[in-house]
Amino acid sequence: MTLSYPLQSLAAHPARLSPAYKSTVKRSPTKPLIPMRHTLSELTGPVYGHEAVRENDNDLTLQGKGEPLGERIIVHGHVLDEDGRGVPNTLVELWQANACGRYIHVVDQHPAPLDPNFTGAGRTQSDSEGYYRFVTVKPGAYPWGNHHNAWRPAHIHFSVFGHSFISRLVTQMYFPGDPLFPFDPIFNSVTDEKARNRMVSDFDLENTKPNWALCYRFNIVLRGRNATPMETK
Amino acid sequence: MSKAHSKPEGVTPSQTVGPFFAYGLTSNGQYDWNDAFSNNLVTADTSGERIRVEGRVFDGDGQPIPDCMLEIWQADAQGRFSDPQDKRALPNSSFKGFGRCATDANGGYAFDTIKPGIVPDPDGKPQAPHILLAIFARGMLLHSYTRIYFSGEAGNAADPVLALVPADRRATLIAQPAHCNGNAVYRLDIHMQGDNETVFFDV
Numbered sequence: 001m002t003l004s005y006p007l008q009s010l011a012a013h014p015a016r017l018s019p020a021y022k023s024t025v026k027r028s029p030t031k032p033l034i035p036m037r038h039t040l041s042e043l044t045g046p047v048y049g050h051e052a053v054r055e056n057d058n059d060l061t062l063q064g065k066g067e068p069l070g071e072r073i074i075v076h077g078h079v080l081d082e083d084g085r086g087v088p089n090t091l092v093e094l095w096q097a098n099a100c101g102r103y104i105h106v107v108d109q110h111p112a113p114l115d116p117n118f119t120g121a122g123r124t125q126s127d128s129e130g131y132y133r134f135v136t137v138k139p140g141a142y143p144w145g146n147h148h149n150a151w152r153p154a155h156i157h158f159s160v161f162g163h164s165f166i167s168r169l170v171t172q173m174y175f176p177g178d179p180l181f182p183f184d185p186i187f188n189s190v191t192d193e194k195a196r197n198r199m200v201s202d203f204d205l206e207n208t209k210p211n212w213a214l215c216y217r218f219n220i221v222l223r224g225r226n227a228t229p230m231e232t233k
Numbered sequence: 234m235s236k237a238h239s240k241p242e243g244v245t246p247s248q249t250v251g252p253f254f255a256y257g258l259t260s261n262g263q264y265d266w267n268d269a270f271s272n273n274l275v276t277a278d279t280s281g282e283r284i285r286v287e288g289r290v291f292d293g294d295g296q297p298i299p300d301c302m303l304e305i306w307q308a309d310a311q312g313r314f315s316d317p318q319d320k321r322a323l324p325n326s327s328f329k330g331f332g333r334c335a336t337d338a339n340g341g342y343a344f345d346t347i348k349p350g351i352v353p354d355p356d357g358k359p360q361a362p363h364i365l366l367a368i369f370a371r372g373m374l375l376h377s378y379t380r381i382y383f384s385g386e387a388g389n390a391a392d393p394v395l396a397l398v399p400a401d402r403r404a405t406l407i408a409q410p411a412h413c414n415g416n417a418v419y420r421l422d423i424h425m426q427g428d429n430e431t432v433f434f435d436v
Contacts, residue, residue, distance in 0.1 A: 005436075009244050011243075012243045012246045013247045013375045014375060016374060025372075026292040026425070027298065027370060027373055027425050027426075028426075029433050030293075031430050033377075033433050034432055034435060036397055037354070037355055038436060039353070041314075041360070044316040044318050045316060045331075046316070046330065046331035047316050047329075052269040052270075082244060084239055093269070094257070095254060105255060107252055107253065119264070121257035157251060157254065159250075159258060163318070165365055166378070168367060169244075170247060170248065170249075170250050172249075186248060190246040194242055195242075195243060198244075199248065219241070219245075221241040221243065222245070
């Protein structure tokens with residue numbers, strides 16, 4: 001099967017220049033991007049197997065000497081392409097703040113406690129149908145310097161590969177009903193409401209584990225459509 | 234491929250990688266986490282001309298971007314991709330063709346790799362040796378794609394993608410040789426804006 005990658009799919013993404021998010025002003029291209037046909041270089045991408053993932057890489061509550069503090073949650077979902085087919089065996093990476101809204105990154109100076117039992121990094125591979133699953137703790141909101149009294153809604157960063165170098169996606173998963181949504185220029189950089197809501201996970205009672213952890217479902221839809229079965233050789 | 238599920242309304246939108254990705258994506262020994270990827274693509278069984286590609290990344294004020302993540306994707310020295318979707322012969326080595334690197338405090342990056350071979354375009358015409366580069370950073374809501382070509386390659390003049398770029402901007406895509414300790418080094422700076430704004434592609 002040969003996938004195609006129509007440019008229309010990109011319309012859901014934020015504009016690179018979104019001035020309400022101030023750091024975009026000096027970091028987004030000002031000249032028009034050059035259109036080009038996709039070649040083999042664009043249509044292929046890295047393939048990684050289980051060697052990139054260790055046991056417990058997908059359980060962020062088991063990586064320290066003890067359990068991290070905070071609300072234990074399950075985050076799972078389906079990596080799909082735009083036609084609804086699962087994307088099997090693809091690498092899914094995540095990173096997040098701890099339950100207090102603090103990252104272990106050396107640059108993060110938010111005066112909230114670090115948790116010695118929580119790194120906040122995870123990695124897994126989607127299964128043969130494209131499903132993935134993590135166990136972690138719910139990240140806290142945290143302040144940032146974009147504008148007066150700016151706070152990021154609680155979120156988990158995701159990095160996914162997919163079938164080609166141009167299906168690469170880095171995004172953020174949000175939690176349903178967050179009161180900070182209307183005030184966050186990064187979340188609102190996605191101007192279409194339906195597209196924006198695709199970044200918000202669903203509370204998943206059915207897969208919540210009684211007496212153990214709440215569950216959220218986050219499906220990740222990557223670029224890529226089935227091309228006509230015409231091989232251009 | 235698994236069976237089709239209900240058709241999604243569209244792709245999941247991109248969001249910035251933010252300032253704090255390093256401990257998860259480019260830990261490089263600085264944090265208690267193993268890296269899945271590095272900036273060294275060369276494996277013991279990789280054939281081809283070993284090169285280092287390095288440079289710096291700058292913002293619109295000409296300031297270095299110290300919190301940038303760069304990813305590259307390239308063919309091996311015979312122009313083959315380590316991906317079964319490349320229907321031609323796969324590489325006969327463990328060379329993966331993918332690398333990841335965080336910029337340092339000076340906006341600097343470096344990849345140790347091999348010079349890629351010639352890859353056909355959709356019409357079967359040869360493309361000059363090139364490396365795909367994706368740029369992620371705080372302040373970038375969607376990563377940007379560009380290409381790294383190599384100065385002095387005979388194929389550059391006829392390369393079908395370079396031909397799409399206005400002649401006065403092509404130099405922003407062509408790495409220049411700089412020898413260092415006997416190793417082949419190519420340098421290419423990335424300018425997000427300004428007079429020398431790098432050419433980015435709408436792919």
